[in-house]
Amino acid sequence: MAEQIKVGIIMGSQSDWPTMEEAANVLDELGVSYETRIVSAHRTPDRLWAYGKEAAGRGLQAIIAGAGGAAHLPGMMASKTRVPVIGVPVQTKALSGVDSLYSILQMPRGYPVATMAIGGAGAKNAGLMAAGILALQDPALAERLDAWREALSASIPEEPERG
Ligand code: RP5
Numbered sequence: 204m205a206e207q208i209k210v211g212i213i214m215g216s217q218s219d220w221p222t223m224e225e226a227a228n229v230l231d232e233l234g235v236s237y238e239t240r241i242v243s244a245h246r247t248p249d250r251l252w253a254y255g256k257e258a259a260g261r262g263l264q265a266i267i268a269g270a271g272g273a274a275h276l277p278g279m280m281a282s283k284t285r286v287p288v289i290g291v292p293v294q295t296k297a298l299s300g301v302d303s304l305y306s307i308l309q310m311p312r313g314y315p316v317a318t319m320a321i322g323g324a325g326a327k328n329a330g331l332m333a334a335g336i337l338a339l340q341d342p343a344l345a346e347r348l349d350a351w352r353e354a355l356s357a358s359i360p361e362e363p364e365r366g
Pocket of ligand 1: 214215216217218219243269270271272293
């Protein structure tokens with residue numbers, strides 16, 4: 204039987220992939236399976252609607268949504284599904300991603316998006332956040348996530364190298 208995919212990584216454009224890849228990479232490291240889709244709030248609104256409508260029924264437990272500029276994808280997805288949406292503001296050339304950040308962050312009461320930092324750090328943290336949500340019900344994943352966190356902590360030197 205095919206493995207149940209529990210995390211969706213969606214993005215507004217192919218151009219978002221270099222950022223969103225960081226979410227995919229950390230989920231790979233943690234052994235979490237996921238799917239990736241291009242779903243644009245403006246260019247493919249029907250695809251967005253269908254994805255959101257089917258997300259819970261398909262067993263998704265977290266949706267990582269990245270977009271840049273007028274970044275309406277995460278918020279629109281949150282309006283269509285109760286599956287937790289983790290928003291990643293993609294860095295833009297014109298406004299450095301502050302436009303993306305504000306577009307994703309300022310949701311009205313009732314339809315939350317868990318908004319990460321701008322760019323790759325945000326995408327990586329989105330993957331970790333999704334893993335943390337899944338780990339609540341998956342003890343083996345919880346162990347892997349704890350080990351991942353400990354390894355990161357252990358990799359930080361106590362003293363800076365002098366240049
Ligand atoms: C948004 O517009 C996408 O999320 C992307 O960040 C931005 C630019 O898209 P492209 O013009 O590169 O396709 O919808």
